[in-house]
Amino acid sequence: MGxxxxxxxxxxxxxxxxxxxxEQAKYVWGxxxxxxxxxxxxxxxxxxxxxxxxxVEVEEQRPRTRRTNQVAGWLEDVQNLxxxxxxxxxxxxxxxxxxxxxxxxxxxxxSSYNYGTQVVELTDRVINLKKDGEKIExxxxxxxxxxxxxxxxxxxxxxxxxxxDQVWRCITDQENNRGIIGLYGMxxxxxxxxxxxxxxxxxxxxxxxxxxxxxxxxxxxxxxxKRIGFSEDRNWKEKSLQDKAVDIASILSGKKFVLLLDDIWxxxxxxQLGVPLQNLNDGSKIVLTTRSAGVxxxxxxxxxxxxxxxxxxxxxxxxxxxxxxxxxxxxxxPELAETLARECGGxxxxxxxxxxxxxxxxxxxxxxxxxxxxxxxxSKFSGMxxxxxxxxxxxxxxLSTDELRSCLLYCCLYPEDYEIPKRELIDYWISEGFVYxxxxxxxxxxxxxxxxxxxxxxxxxxxxxDMIREMSLWIACTVDKEEQxxxxxxxxxxxxxxxxxxxxxxxxxxxxxxxxxxxxxxxxCPRLVTLLLDGNLIGQITxxxxxxxxxxxxxxxxxxxxxxxxxxxISSLVSLHHLDLSSTDITGLPQExxxxxxxxxxxxxxxxxxxxxxxxxISGFSKLEVLRLFACGRGxxxxxxxxxxxxxxxxxxxxxxxxxxHLNVLSWSFRSSLAVQKFLKYPKLVSITQSVLVYxxxxxxxxxxxxxxxxxxxxxxxxxxxxxxxxxxxxxEVKKLxxxxxxxxxxxxxxxxxxxxxxxxxxxxxxxxxxxKFCTEMEEIISVDKLRDISDIIGxxxxxxxxxxxxxxxxxxNLKSVYSNPLPFPKxxxxxxxxxxxxxxxxxxxxxxxxxxxxxxxxxEWWEELQWEDQATQNAFSSGVVLWEDPYY
Numbered sequence: 001m002g003x004x005x006x007x008x009x010x011x012x013x014x015x016x017x018x019x020x021x022x023e024q025a026k027y028v029w030g031x032x033x034x035x036x037x038x039x040x041x042x043x044x045x046x047x048x049x050x051x052x053x054x055x056v057e058v059e060e061q062r063p064r065t066r067r068t069n070q071v072a073g074w075l076e077d078v079q080n081l082x083x084x085x086x087x088x089x090x091x092x093x094x095x096x097x098x099x100x101x102x103x104x105x106x107x108x109x110x111s112s113y114n115y116g117t118q119v120v121e122l123t124d125r126v127i128n129l130k131k132d133g134e135k136i137e138x139x140x141x142x143x144x145x146x147x148x149x150x151x152x153x154x155x156x157x158x159x160x161x162x163x164x165d166q167v168w169r170c171i172t173d174q175e176n177n178r179g180i181i182g183l184y185g186m187x188x189x190x191x192x193x194x195x196x197x198x199x200x201x202x203x204x205x206x207x208x209x210x211x212x213x214x215x216x217x218x219x220x221x222x223x224x225x226k227r228i229g230f231s232e233d234r235n236w237k238e239k240s241l242q243d244k245a246v247d248i249a250s251i252l253s254g255k256k257f258v259l260l261l262d263d264i265w266x267x268x269x270x271x272q273l274g275v276p277l278q279n280l281n282d283g284s285k286i287v288l289t290t291r292s293a294g295v296x297x298x299x300x301x302x303x304x305x306x307x308x309x310x311x312x313x314x315x316x317x318x319x320x321x322x323x324x325x326x327x328x329x330x331x332x333x334p335e336l337a338e339t340l341a342r343e344c345g346g347x348x349x350x351x352x353x354x355x356x357x358x359x360x361x362x363x364x365x366x367x368x369x370x371x372x373x374x375x376x377x378x379s380k381f382s383g384m385x386x387x388x389x390x391x392x393x394x395x396x397x398x399l400s401t402d403e404l405r406s407c408l409l410y411c412c413l414y415p416e417d418y419e420i421p422k423r424e425l426i427d428y429w430i431s432e433g434f435v436y437x438x439x440x441x442x443x444x445x446x447x448x449x450x451x452x453x454x455x456x457x458x459x460x461x462x463x464x465x466d467m468i469r470e471m472s473l474w475i476a477c478t479v480d481k482e483e484q485x486x487x488x489x490x491x492x493x494x495x496x497x498x499x500x501x502x503x504x505x506x507x508x509x510x511x512x513x514x515x516x517x518x519x520x521x522x523x524x525c526p527r528l529v530t531l532l533l534d535g536n537l538i539g540q541i542t543x544x545x546x547x548x549x550x551x552x553x554x555x556x557x558x559x560x561x562x563x564x565x566x567x568x569x570i571s572s573l574v575s576l577h578h579l580d581l582s583s584t585d586i587t588g589l590p591q592e593x594x595x596x597x598x599x600x601x602x603x604x605x606x607x608x609x610x611x612x613x614x615x616x617x618i619s620g621f622s623k624l625e626v627l628r629l630f631a632c633g634r635g636x637x638x639x640x641x642x643x644x645x646x647x648x649x650x651x652x653x654x655x656x657x658x659x660x661x662h663l664n665v666l667s668w669s670f671r672s673s674l675a676v677q678k679f680l681k682y683p684k685l686v687s688i689t690q691s692v693l694v695y696x697x698x699x700x701x702x703x704x705x706x707x708x709x710x711x712x713x714x715x716x717x718x719x720x721x722x723x724x725x726x727x728x729x730x731x732x733e734v735k736k737l738x739x740x741x742x743x744x745x746x747x748x749x750x751x752x753x754x755x756x757x758x759x760x761x762x763x764x765x766x767x768x769x770x771x772x773k774f775c776t777e778m779e780e781i782i783s784v785d786k787l788r789d790i791s792d793i794i795g796x797x798x799x800x801x802x803x804x805x806x807x808x809x810x811x812x813x814n815l816k817s818v819y820s821n822p823l824p825f826p827k828x829x830x831x832x833x834x835x836x837x838x839x840x841x842x843x844x845x846x847x848x849x850x851x852x853x854x855x856x857x858x859x860x861e862w863w864e865e866l867q868w869e870d871q872a873t874q875n876a877f878s879s880g881v882v883l884w885e886d887p888y889y
Contacts, residue, residue: 148214181287191263416466503523512535530554565586607631626665634671
């Protein structure tokens with residue numbers, strides 16, 4: 001037999017294998033048996049593995065435990081052996097065929113011999129590994145302190161539990177490819193507390209990280225070095241930053257780490273400090289807190305906002321802080337305490353300060369006095385300046401320029417919780433000289449939003465948090481009084497203006513949204529730059545009121561509906577840049593306004609009774625940049641009077657405006673189609689007009705498409721107009737309208753207009769807000785028949801409501817359809833319907849809003865009669881419904 005084998009085996013193989021007959025019998029002829037033995041032993045091993053794994057997983061449920069390195073290594077070895085067995089199984093059939101068909105062939109024999117050797121060797125390793133597993137006695141060990149160090153936390157994260165869970169998932173989810181997580185929000189909102197809770201989670205929950213490092217930005221490199229063992233090296237502190245970075249990288253590059261960075265103010269180059277960012281690809285994480293959303297962007301972090309607490313959450317947290325015996329000491333105290341907690345604006349830092357001051361107070365009078373202090377001026381409350389405002393002031397101090405700081409302080413002239421119109425605010429800033437133009441102002445608002453010093457309210461408004469406002473007032477009236485010095489009594493129900501003594505030295509005064517009826521005293525305030533008197537009941541201003549305000553740049557008398565005349569003394573305001581007379585009852589502009597040669601902004605919107613604007617008055621404002629005449633004079637003169645440029649068609653005024661070289665913003669009103677045609681003859685005026693009101697155009701019918709090429713038109717109001725039916729016969733005109741028509745228009749309002757549809761809206765491609773009121777003839781908003789005539793040109797797939805956010809329809813008694821087919825509404829936020837009984841179906845299906853929560857408001861009866869595309873559609877929109885009882889629905 002040996003001679004026969006030697007005939008077929010290569011000589012070199014025969015020489016290398018002494019006693020080859022025994023070897024080949026073991027590896028080749030015993031192959032099938034050996035495979036069965038391997039399978040049996042591997043099954044034993046995997047059963048042992050499963051038993052050990054179950055035991056380990058049970059033990060790992062205990063806090064601060066992890067599997068030993070011995071267990072982890074053994075389980076990994078089992079996995080590797082299973083992989084090797086799988087590979088052997090993959091070629092098993094092929095090797096068995098070779099053995100049966102040509103085992104004595106030289107080539108086949110070598111292959112079978114090698115394969116058989118692998119089978120026997122793997123069997124031995126499986127048996128030995130099983131024996132090693134039987135020797136394992138300790139399966140888990142205490143997690144080393146190096147994973148994370150417990151940090152003290154003053155209170156639990158009330159109101160932020162969901163956010164804590166979200167952060168924890170972002171860290172522990174290894175499928176999440178965002179290695180950096182940014183927690184941003186205003187000062188005192190609880191970002192550090194939240195980050196400490198995240199850190200402490202690593203002490204009490206199972207995780208896979210080797211080391212968790214907490215550090216503040218100011219000592220980042222030294223904190224990291226200390227946590228990974230370099231603090232004991234006396235020479236390490238003396239090393240250069242670059243050498244320290246090399247040392248840190250050499251350690252962290254071999255670990256799965258979590259780096260918690262608290263209170264980051266600007267972008268940090270972590271690589272220069274030694275943090276191996278490439279480890280983020282393997283599951284390491286960085287979590288940072290900052291007051292600036294912009295820092296998150298600069299660090300390429302996943303942004304998570306830490307918001308102030310809701311009233312109920314603030315009260316819950318305050319209850320946890322305050323002593324129970326204090327709340328139980330008098331039946332009135334819990335209610336007073338809840339009111340006081342609410343005045344803290346959902347700011348945990350403020351709640352903590354109030355708790356420190358009130359925890360041992362058991363007298364009702366003391367609690368009432370505390371509420372009075374907080375509601376009138378929080379800076380008067382004990383500890384508020386030191387504990388809260390001084391902390392918040394860091395954000396103010398960190399703003400990049402003095403102009404930006406001044407812009408922030410300007411916002412506190414508005415009442416508490418007031419939604420501040422962005423455009424109005426920027427107009428004030430321009431007039432004050434803080435910003436150059438509207439775009440510059442938008443950039444400043446973005447900077448303040450990024451710094452979490454303002455909050456966004458929709459697209460067009462911002463809001464100032466109560467505590468940020470109080471901090472700003474404290475800075476302006478105390479810290480920086482010499483430079484700023486504000487007198488602010490906004491929205492506090494004053495019936496009389498403050499005494500003139502209080503005006504002295506003031507640089508900015510805000511008495512807006514009160515009930516002041518007259519200004520009868522004469523204050524002396526030569527430093528005064530801004531005076532906001534809007535939203536009062538002022539009907540009379542004494543003639544000398546303005547005589548000592550020669551520095552005044554901004555004056556707002558808006559929404560004083562009883563104000564019909566201006567005092568002649570207004571001519572004293574020789575420095576005035578900004579004059580707002582909108583929504584007043586003034587009947588004429590006095591000649592004394594000619595003295596306001598520096599005027600840049602004049603707002604006459606909604607001065608409905610204004611009938612006289614003297615000839616050459618407006619053109620005398622040579623520096624004028626903004627003129628608003630929306631709904632101006634609509635109840636005034638209809639025929640030209642001597643020396644008056646505000647007549648029926650207002651063409652004399654149009655001609656005057658052509659001479660104003662700096663005019664770049666205009667709003668206008670038309671009461672006839674003829675007036676529109678005259679206006680369109682002046683391209684300069686057309687190009688700068690942002691808002692237009694067309695009213696009382698009954699005959700001939702008004703063709704809205706005449707306004708289509710006003711390139712900067714943003715708002716269009718049509719009131720009591722007979723709208724001409726849309727008829728477009730020319731293909732080129734459709735293309736032109738679709739390409740260039742209504743380019744900037746985003747808001748359309750119709751009141752009491754005649755016409756059966758508004759199909760021309762398909763050309764308003766940036767429409768965001770649509771308001772339709774008392775249009776009783778209207779049957780549909782978009783006509784399918786009319787749209788069919790132009791759909792081949794504009795494309796049948798065109799979504800004409802792609803940008804729509806708000807749809808309000810009231811008293812459309814004949815309205816049956818918005819559009820007959822379902823449409824996508826990717827930006828829709830709210831639909832409100834009232835008095836539209838025949839509107840039985842909305843153009844919605846289950847995918848119209850693409851998971852956006854849309855609010856639908858209407859009468860309960862109307863909602864119950866609505867017809868839906870299917871049940872899925874009704875379910876999709878039911879969660880946001882707001883209903884009311886209305887017999888006239």
